[in-house]
Each structure stands twice: as C-alpha cells, then as structure tokens.
Amino acid sequence: MTLRILFTGEGTSDNGLVPHVETVAAEVGVQAVVTAPDFGRLGLTDCHAVADKLRAVRSLGDDYDLVIVHRDADGGSPHKRYEEVAEAVTSEWSGRPHIAVVPVRALEAWLLLDEAAIRRVAGNPRGRMSLDLPNGSAAERITDPKKLLQQTLATASGVSGRRLATFRSRFPRHRHKLLEALDPYGPVSKLTSWQAFMADLRAALDQA
Structure with a gap:
C-alpha cells in the first residue's frame, strides 16, 4: 500500500521539506507519495x-x-499553531490524520545553522567573508530570521550592484534549495521544533 500524503506550507519554497518527509518514510519502511499543490498555478x-x-x-x-x-x-x-491546524483539519477534513510543522519563529531559522550550505547556495562556496551566524537554539531567538537569511545570502554571494539586486530577487529559489539541502542530523537536529517535527512524522507513519 502506498501512503498518500498532502503537504501544505506558507509558500511554494516550503516544499523543500517534501524530500525530508519522503526520506523519513523510506527509513521506517513506508512507501509514500507526497503531493504539495501550488495553489497559485x-x-x-x-x-x-x-x-x-x-x-x-x-x-x-x-x-x-x-x-x-x-x-x-x-x-x-x-x-x-498546533491548535489552529487541528481545528482546520477537524473542520474541513474530519478524522483525517495530520501533523503540524511549527518552527518557533520562522522556518528560515533552521536554515541559518549551516554555513557551508549557505555559501554553496549563494554561489560562492569558497568565500571567506564573515557571516556571523547564530549557533543552536539562538537561531530561534532571532526576531526576523527571514530578513537575516536574505542578508546573509547576499553577503555570502560576494556580488554587488545590479548583480546583487538580481541575486536578491532569487531568494525563494535559494530558500527552497537550502531547505532541500538541510541535514536532518546536523545542527538543526538539536532544535526542539525540528525534533517535534521528526517525532510527530515518525509516529504518524508508524500508525499508517
């Protein structure tokens, strides 16, 4: 039996989480197909x-x-947020098994923990400019992690002028790539929000 999974995020770049769902499903021996609709299209x-x-x-x-x-x-x-998701599922799809993925502030906080990935996605993997990234749970105490991630990628790119403007316009794509490349066993694994996501996902797959 193939488990049919629906994934919805706050934007299409959140779909970078889909490969992580598929990986966990494979690890627990569940054959799964994950669909992430693009509501705009x-x-x-x-x-x-x-x-x-x-x-x-x-x-x-x-x-x-x-x-x-x-x-x-x-x-x-x-x-x-967990209550909001549960209420929505109960209202629109009563009885449907579900889990919520809830970063403490914003998902971008998870992406600020991997300096090598940021430099790679920024197109300058050998860059040496200081990025001054947060460590561990400090990432989830940043007021605006999305803004910081945008600024950090721009700094890591090393470009300026018109090229920098073009680079900044590609932030959703960069964010998606960073999310796909996120090491689930790396620094993010120390965050309670990621741990909750993994635990809830494994439990849901075990019950499938």
Whole structure:
C-alpha cells in the first residue's frame, strides 16, 4: 500500500521539506507519495488560511491518508499553531490524520545553522567573508530570521550592484534549495521544533 500524503506550507519554497518527509518514510519502511499543490498555478490565489487550503484540495476531488501542514509560530505560542491546524483539519477534513510543522519563529531559522550550505547556495562556496551566524537554539531567538537569511545570502554571494539586486530577487529559489539541502542530523537536529517535527512524522507513519 502506498501512503498518500498532502503537504501544505506558507509558500511554494516550503516544499523543500517534501524530500525530508519522503526520506523519513523510506527509513521506517513506508512507501509514500507526497503531493504539495501550488495553489497559485491552480488558480486558487485566495487560499491563505489552512482551512482554505484544505477546502480547495478537497474541491479537486483528491484524497489523502495523511495531512502535513507547515505554520510558523511567528514568535507566538507554538501550541496555538498546533491548535489552529487541528481545528482546520477537524473542520474541513474530519478524522483525517495530520501533523503540524511549527518552527518557533520562522522556518528560515533552521536554515541559518549551516554555513557551508549557505555559501554553496549563494554561489560562492569558497568565500571567506564573515557571516556571523547564530549557533543552536539562538537561531530561534532571532526576531526576523527571514530578513537575516536574505542578508546573509547576499553577503555570502560576494556580488554587488545590479548583480546583487538580481541575486536578491532569487531568494525563494535559494530558500527552497537550502531547505532541500538541510541535514536532518546536523545542527538543526538539536532544535526542539525540528525534533517535534521528526517525532510527530515518525509516529504518524508508524500508525499508517
């Protein structure tokens, strides 16, 4: 039996989490197919809230065995995000197994922990300019990790002028690549939000 998994994030670059879901499924011996709809390309541009996205997916006639929803805590209570996701699933897809992926502030905090990956994605793997990256849980105490990641990538690229403007415009693509390249057993594995994601995912797959 193939497990059908729906993944929804806050933007298409969040889909870089999909390979990690597939890897964990393979590790626990579950054959899984993960679908991450691009609501914009589907013409469903008004889908912002979790409930809206689930309702849109159901309107397409698709069915899934497990729903995975990414929602940043944005500095608030992660527990409230878990409740938000649970309420949306109960409202729009009652009884459907689900898990929530909830970084403490924003997902970008996870990506600030791998200097080598940042330099590589920035196109300057041998760069020596200081990036002054946070260590461990300090990454999740940064007020605006998205802004810091954008600035860090720009610094790591070593480019300037028009080339820098072009480089900055590619941030969603860079973010997606960093997320795909994230080492699940590297520094991010020390963060409680990542640990919760992995534990919840494994538990859901075990019950599938």
